[in-house]
Amino acid sequence: MPEIPSSKRASNIEYAIRDVVVPATELEAQGHSIIKLNIGDPIAYPGLPTPSHMVEAFSDALSQGRNGYSPSYGIPELRDAIALDESKKGWNATANDVYVCHGVTEALQIVFQATLEDGDKVLAPGPHYPPYMAYPQMYGAETVEYELLSDAGWSLNFDDIESKMDESVRLFVLINPNNPTGSVAGSDDIKRLLSILAKWPNCILIADEIYDGLDFSGRQVSAASLSDSVPVLTMNGVSKVYYAPGWRIGYMAIHDPISSLAAVRDGIERILRSRLCASTPAQLGYLAGLQQDRTWMKQYSDTVKERRDVCLARISKIQGLEVQNPEGAFYMFVKLTDEKWSNDDKSFVLQLLHEQHVLVVHGSGFSSEKGKGHFRLVFLPDVDTLNIAFDRIDTFLQEHRIA
Numbered sequence: 318m319p320e321i322p323s324s325k326r327a328s329n330i331e332y333a334i335r336d337v338v339v340p341a342t343e344l345e346a347q348g349h350s351i352i353k354l355n356i357g358d359p360i361a362y363p364g365l366p367t368p369s370h371m372v373e374a375f376s377d378a379l380s381q382g383r384n385g386y387s388p389s390y391g392i393p394e395l396r397d398a399i400a401l402d403e404s405k406k407g408w409n410a411t412a413n414d415v416y417v418c419h420g421v422t423e424a425l426q427i428v429f430q431a432t433l434e435d436g437d438k439v440l441a442p443g444p445h446y447p448p449y450m451a452y453p454q455m456y457g458a459e460t461v462e463y464e465l466l467s468d469a470g471w472s473l474n475f476d477d478i479e480s481k482m483d484e485s486v487r488l489f490v491l492i493n494p495n496n497p498t499g500s501v502a503g504s505d506d507i508k509r510l511l512s513i514l515a516k517w518p519n520c521i522l523i524a525d526e527i528y529d530g531l532d533f534s535g536r537q538v539s540a541a542s543l544s545d546s547v548p549v550l551t552m553n554g555v556s557k558v559y560y561a562p563g564w565r566i567g568y569m570a571i572h573d574p575i576s577s578l579a580a581v582r583d584g585i586e587r588i589l590r591s592r593l594c595a596s597t598p599a600q601l602g603y604l605a606g607l608q609q610d611r612t613w614m615k616q617y618s619d620t621v622k623e624r625r626d627v628c629l630a631r632i633s634k635i636q637g638l639e640v641q642n643p644e645g646a647f648y649m650f651v652k653l654t655d656e657k658w659s660n661d662d663k664s665f666v667l668q669l670l671h672e673q674h675v676l677v678v679h680g681s682g683f684s685s686e687k688g689k690g691h692f693r694l695v696f697l698p699d700v701d702t703l704n705i706a707f708d709r710i711d712t713f714l715q716e717h718r719i720a
């Protein structure tokens with residue numbers, strides 16, 4: 318029988334972070350235990366549970382029968398609470414500017430659907446979180462990477478940005494703190510970026526700030542708070558800083574300083590209405606997180622920072638590895654300096670997995686050009702597990718240097 322084909326859109330999609338899970342699952346089925354440093358899910362690691370008051374609010378919502386559809390743009394109290402939170406970050410957000418989605422992932426798809434036409438471009442950092450490459454092509458657009466400087470803390474290369482801006486760039490993506498590099502853009506960087514984008518009135522800044530509460534530098538700042546002429550769509554949610562990624566709740570917040578977004582807003586609202594709504598009880602869980610005590614966050618972020626520091630100390634002593642200090646999020650993008658691996662990061666990842674049972678993600682999965690010769694490591698496991706992982710990585714590098 319002839320096979321029924323899938324669409325080209327679907328067959329072009331790659332998601333490196335989960336693609337490497339396939340061989341790991343096979344090894345697990347054979348009885349091996351794998352140290353997983355591949356997935357940015359804090360719940361997968363001990364010591365960072367979703368705060369209990371949020372879990373209670375979610376479960377109370379279920380038992381109180383709040384299981385119906387919610388309004389398409391989000392539960393009004395939640396939109397209010399998010400607007401208040403964004404306002405505290407320095408810009409004048411109102412509940413009407415906030416749209417609650419099934420995670421930032423859904424918000425991004427909606428923004429791409431609402432803005433992109435054939436031939437349009439999205440400028441995204443290289444390396445970047447993979448959906449920024451995968452999704453725009455579904456709407457006929459193309460993602461072009463601008464460079465993050467690999468030997469300058471993965472900071473923005475403004476010359477490269479300037480050279481790549483043109484009329485067809487509809488969306489410019491800033492991920493701050495960044496996944497996969499952990500780099501943070503401070504206010505000087507963002508102001509400089511805004512001054513470039515201001516020359517291109519057809520372009521909207523997507524400020525993906527989903528890791529903003531995991532900033533070890535103190536420099537992270539809301540892009541919307543600094544923009545008085547560039548429209549900004551801020552993305553954030555419950556997944557990372559509120560430690561509940563499986564709830565699938567996030568939002569976009571529209572900052573429209575020169576009133577240029579009425580048509581885009583209308584498009585976004587139409588799409589939101591057509592896909593009904595985000596999960597009602599999960600929205601109420603997030604609401605509790607925003608409204609109740611947040612002092613727990615400091616302890617969580619200190620724990621994550623402590624784990625980062627262990628990784629940095631270990632890497633500094635392992636021949637074959639180098640890393641730029643991540644200033645935020647929970648990732649580091651480690652450079653492979655042995656020639657054998659610097660030209661083939663995917664083989665490094667697969668062989669490390671098979672020989673030492675440690676799972677990381679190949680850098681080329683975050684950008685074939687700007688990510689190659691690196692791997693991404695999630696520094697969320699406890700210190701003992703991280704130390705075992707680094708012992709094994711060290712052994713692996715040594716064995717292959719001799720071979």
Ligand SMILES: Cc1ncc(COP(=O)(O)O)c(C=O)c1O
Pocket residue numbers: 357419420421422423446492495496525527553554555556562565566567
């Ligand atoms: C930069 C970035 N944006 C968005 C997401 C996904 O967010 P959500 O869970 O809200 O869909 C991730 C998840 O890893 C991410 O790293």
